[in-house]
């Protein structure tokens with residue numbers, strides 16, 4: 001039986017090998033007589049799962065030793081509050097607004113500090129990136145927030161901004177929820193990165209935070225202890241019960257990522273190349289057709305989330321129904337944007353992208 005191709009934006013498809021392994025280990029993990037969900041988070045079995053997950057992510061993403069990797073709860077939306085509670089010192093923070101997610105982030109942060117939108121692409125309908133030279137960064141800002149892949153609008157920073165080159169010493173905070181582990185990260189430009197797992201790493205319920213050590217220990221007094229990065233870091237993410245099963249599945253995904261190869265490339269580099277190829281194929285098919293359109297600037301089109309429209313929107317329902325019959329699931333666009341959206345995360349094979357393109361072309365020809 002072949003599974004359908006699932007284009008959900010999140011929670012999203014997982015590598016089939018990961019699901020198979022989890023199924024095989026569901027009742028008895030490595031002869032322990034327990035399933036992972038049934039284990040104490042302080043027992044040696046789960047500690048080994050946790051330590052391997054942490055070490056695998058560190059090596060996979062080349063996270064330097066002066067960064068802590070935290071496995072937290074609350075998702076990206078909770079981080080919109082947790083970041084200013086920990087980093088703002090109640091002072092000021094600058095935000096680059098490039099779509100729904102960064103807009104949500106700046107609105108939430110206003111509860112905790114003086115927020116300024118330093119640049120926005122709103123006038124383009126969130127289809128471009130504001131040139132870094134135009135960002136109005138404040139010297140005193142305690143951090144600068146960027147959402148490096150806007151999951152809903154399909155806008156991605158293909159390179160991280162270099163704040164130093166822009167004359168700012170503030171740490172860069174990135175929300176990389178929807179493209180974490182799709183490509184390498186230049187950690188020399190980053191102070192803190194956060195992302196929920198449910199787009200590209202595993203199930204919902206675990207949030208990954210990678211934070212430079214010098215940023216720890218400045219939380220506001222009102223910061224909940226379970227969300228205080230220093231407390232979480234000092235207790236190896238075990239201050240409260242961590243989302244154990246979600247960490248286990250993310251760990252299996254990290255191992256799967258490490259095994260990936262494309263020619264000479266391995267791990268994240270292999271993934272990056274595969275993701276580039278997948279996205280390029282899909283955007284080419286859209287651009288070459290008279291029937292479909294993607295409105296995002298070519299320089300900043302997301303390799304993970306591809307929003308597109310049928311020029312004749314009265315065909316939307318028929319398009320989605322036909323896709324479902326073909327085993328192409330969850331292609332409906334986000335309600336705030338409309339149209340379609342194909343999320344093609346790491347776990348989406350090239351065959352899924354080819355099947356979607358074939359279907360799109362057939363649907364177009366049928367109506368021609």
Ligand SMILES: *Cc1c(COP(=O)(O)O)cnc(C)c1O
Pocket residue numbers: 010074075076077078101147149150151175176177178196199
């Ligand atoms: C999905 C998403 C979020 C929100 O994640 P939750 O787990 O629902 O809180 C935040 N930022 C980005 C970029 C996302 O894609």
